[in-house]
Amino acid sequence: MHSASAVHTAPGHQEHGDLLICRGKVSRACPHDPVAVDAGGLLVAPGLVDIHVHGAAGHDLADPDPAAWHTVLDTHLCAGTTTVLATLASTTPDRTAAALAIAAALMRTPHAPTLAGVHLEGPCLAPEQRGAHDISLLRSPQQVLAELTPLPEALRMVTLAPELPGADALITYLTQHRVTVSAGHSAATGHDLARARSRGLSHLAHLWSGQSTLTRPALHRVPGLLEESLASQTLTAEVIADGHHLPAALLTIALRCLGPDRLCLVSDATAGCGLDTGRTFHTGASLGRVHDGYAATTDHTSLCGSITPLATCMSRMRDMTAAPLADVLTMATATPARAAGLYPRRGSLLPGADGDAVLIDPDLHVRAVILGGHPQTGSPRTAR
Numbered sequence: 420m421h422s423a424s425a426v427h428t429a430p431g432h433q434e435h436g437d438l439l440i441c442r443g444k445v446s447r448a449c450p451h452d453p454v455a456v457d458a459g460g461l462l463v464a465p466g467l468v469d470i471h472v473h474g475a476a477g478h479d480l481a482d483p484d485p486a487a488w489h490t491v492l493d494t495h496l497c498a499g500t501t502t503v504l505a506t507l508a509s510t511t512p513d514r515t516a517a518a519l520a521i522a523a524a525l526m527r528t529p530h531a532p533t534l535a536g537v538h539l540e541g542p543c544l545a546p547e548q549r550g551a552h553d554i555s556l557l558r559s560p561q562q563v564l565a566e567l568t569p570l571p572e573a574l575r576m577v578t579l580a581p582e583l584p585g586a587d588a589l590i591t592y593l594t595q596h597r598v599t600v601s602a603g604h605s606a607a608t609g610h611d612l613a614r615a616r617s618r619g620l621s622h623l624a625h626l627w628s629g630q631s632t633l634t635r636p637a638l639h640r641v642p643g644l645l646e647e648s649l650a651s652q653t654l655t656a657e658v659i660a661d662g663h664h665l666p667a668a669l670l671t672i673a674l675r676c677l678g679p680d681r682l683c684l685v686s687d688a689t690a691g692c693g694l695d696t697g698r699t700f701h702t703g704a705s706l707g708r709v710h711d712g713y714a715a716t717t718d719h720t721s722l723c724g725s726i727t728p729l730a731t732c733m734s735r736m737r738d739m740t741a742a743p744l745a746d747v748l749t750m751a752t753a754t755p756a757r758a759a760g761l762y763p764r765r766g767s768l769l770p771g772a773d774g775d776a777v778l779i780d781p782d783l784h785v786r787a788v789i790l791g792g793h794p795q796t797g798s799p800r801t802a803r
Contacts, residue, residue: 427464428768430680430749438463440774440792447770458778461786462744465752466501466775468766469729470538470576470683470759471625471657473506474690479701480505483517488525492533494693496795498728499785500686501775502535502756502765504575508703509541509552512566522573532791535761536575540624541703543579543586544604548629551716551723552604553704560585570596575759578624580605581615594619599759604629607644616654622758623648623656625687626673627665628722649676655758657685660736661727663713667739679746683755684732689714689724734783747783 426434441449474480475494478487488505495503507518518537525531541549542558549557560583567574570593577593578601579586590600602612603624608631612620623630623644631643648656649672658665658673664687665673673682686692690700691707691714698709699717707714707723714723725732733751736742742750756766763769768776774792777785788795 425462426768427462427745427748427752429763430753431745433745438768438776440776440789443774443791445768445770445772445774458787461778461780463768463776464748464779465766465768465772466777466788466790467499467729467733467751467785468502468753468755468759468761469495469500469686469688470504470755471506471540471685471687472500472503473508473540473688473702473724474700475688475692475728477690477694477698477700479508479690479703481507481510481514481518481701481703483514483521485521485525488521488534489531492531495686495688495728496533496788496790499730499777499788500728501533501773501777501788501790502761503533504536504538504759505534506538506540506687508705509544509549509556510703511556512558515539515542515566516571519571519573523571526573535759535765537571537573538576538578539574540578541604543577543583543589544629545580545582545606548580548604548606548631550604550629551702551705551707551721556704559583560589564589564592567592570598574598576601576622578603580607581620582607582611587614587618590615590618590620594621597760602644602648605644606631607647609642609647612644612647621654623651623654625657625659625664625685627669628659649673651677653681655681655683655754657683657755658736659687659725660684660732660739661686661713661725662735662739664722664725670736671740674740674742674746679742679749680754682750683758684729684736684747684750685755686727686729686732687724688728689726691724691726692728694726730777730783730785737783744783748779
């Protein structure tokens with residue numbers, strides 16, 4: 420039993436008292452011996468859910484090395500992220516297949532409990548919106564559809580440019596297999612987005628990063644993917660609140676337009692997360708360099724993901740927008756879990772949910788992490 424002054428169980432629900440975790444699951448009663456942990460008056464919230472994580476500590480999740488995956492997962496777990504979608508930047512078909520196989524193998528064991536699946540960011544991206552993705556590795560939807568047939572069991576999300584020829588068939592295939600499809604690194608028009616939504620696309624990658632914007636080809640203004648995203652009534656979308664990708668005004672606009680129930684905080688953390696300033700690292704096939712608080716491609720033409728864990732993005736989102744604590748927690752837990760089809764098992768502390776929680780102080784600093792009912796100390800890799 421985890422004693423707490425307040426428990427953020429789900430969006431709009433906060434209870435005072437105790438959180439009971441029985442055999443790794445949140446419960447109202449436990450006939451077994453619960454472990455008592457004193458929360459010391461800290462807020463107890465669901466473990467953080469990051470659906471856009473490329474790496475950490477010098478390791479990229481496109482590396483075909485299970486030990487590297489464990490290092491990445493453990494690094495983010497220590498920072499409070501108890502659910503991760505391993506995100507692969509555009510890379511070769513062989514490396515993509517190898518990473519998907521590693522993820523599937525890890526998910527069949529109890530030794531990677533925070534890994535909830537794979538998010539392919541690319542390679543079906545618009546060349547003009549590719550950002551740090553290597554243009555030589557971009558491929559057509561027809562090629563990727565062939566690569567993903569039969570569907571890899573670990574695949575949970577795919578970010579693509581819905582305007583590309585052949586995207587309709589790929590989107591239909593993925594959504595029919597319950598894979599979340601996200602629009603990103605795209606020059607899509609409103610018509611393109613509407614067509615993709617009719618085929619099941621439900622999510623948008625990092626707002627303002629790799630999105631077409633307002634144009635005026637003649638007399639009339641035409642919204643781009645960004646404006647269509649903000650005007651949407653149902654789509655979920657991501658923001659990278661690391662303090663470098665977006666200024667406070669844009670984060671505020673995104674929150675006002677979508678609200679905490681549709682806006683997801685993501686880290687977009689790369690292998691540069693945890694490295695010293697000046698160090699270089701790989702993300703997919705691109706080379707990045709760590710600067711003071713951010714990362715950029717070595718030619719300094721684009722930001723190269725972030726070097727900030729989700730917990731830090733959460734506190735910066737509150738500092739930069741003055742969003743209420745409950746809303747910030749929702750954007751880092753329930754909303755991304757819903758976007759990835761993982762809620763309420765992940766992203767909540769409702770009965771039956773996984774017993775993953777973080778203890779947070781008033782400044783939104785994570786003070787302790789609980790995974791499957793087990794307090795995490797020096798060795799965070801704990802089976803559920």
